[in-house]
Amino acid sequence: xxxxxxxxxxxxxxxxxxxxxxxxxxxxxxxxxxxxxxxxxxxxxxxxxxxxxxxxxxxxxxxxxxxxxxxxxxxxxxxxxxxxxxxxxxxxxxxxxxxxxxxxxxxxxxxxxxxxxxx
Numbered sequence: 001x002x003x004x005x006x007x008x009x010x011x012x013x014x015x016x017x018x019x020x021x022x023x024x025x026x027x028x029x030x031x032x033x034x035x036x037x038x039x040x041x042x043x044x045x046x047x048x049x050x051x052x053x054x055x056x057x058x059x060x061x062x063x064x065x066x067x068x069x070x071x072x073x074x075x076x077x078x079x080x081x082x083x084x085x086x087x088x089x090x091x092x093x094x095x096x097x098x099x100x101x102x103x104x105x106x107x108x109x110x111x112x113x114x115x116x117x118x119x
Contacts, residue, residue: 013052015039021087022111030119037113 018024020036063084066075073084109115 008054010052010054012039033116036111037116 014020016035019026026033063073063075066073068074073086
């Protein structure tokens with residue numbers, strides 16, 4: 001892998017990546033999650049990262065086969081600078097806590113555009 005070139009730099013960063021990766025809960029019984037489906041910031045006043053690097057899809061290496069049963073990565077990375085990202089989520093079997101009558105049931109799958117549109 002070539003070292004990242006300055007020509008690969010861009011100011012088009014992924015907004016609210018920590019929410020998109022589910023590092024934080026959004027709170028509330030039915031928060032507005034439409035910002036997760038697009039690259040528009042939840043908080044327009046947020047500053048954060050000003051630039052990043054473009055990664056070509058054909059340069060991404062799927063390391064799933066390098067994980068053991070306990071989730072440990074066993075991979076001898078080639079020389080160079082690497083960023084390893086582990087992304088995934090699962091339904092939590094959470095139920096709406098502030099509901100009554102026909103509104104009782106499972107919490108909305110916030111990562112599904114179809115579920116949100118249906119809601």
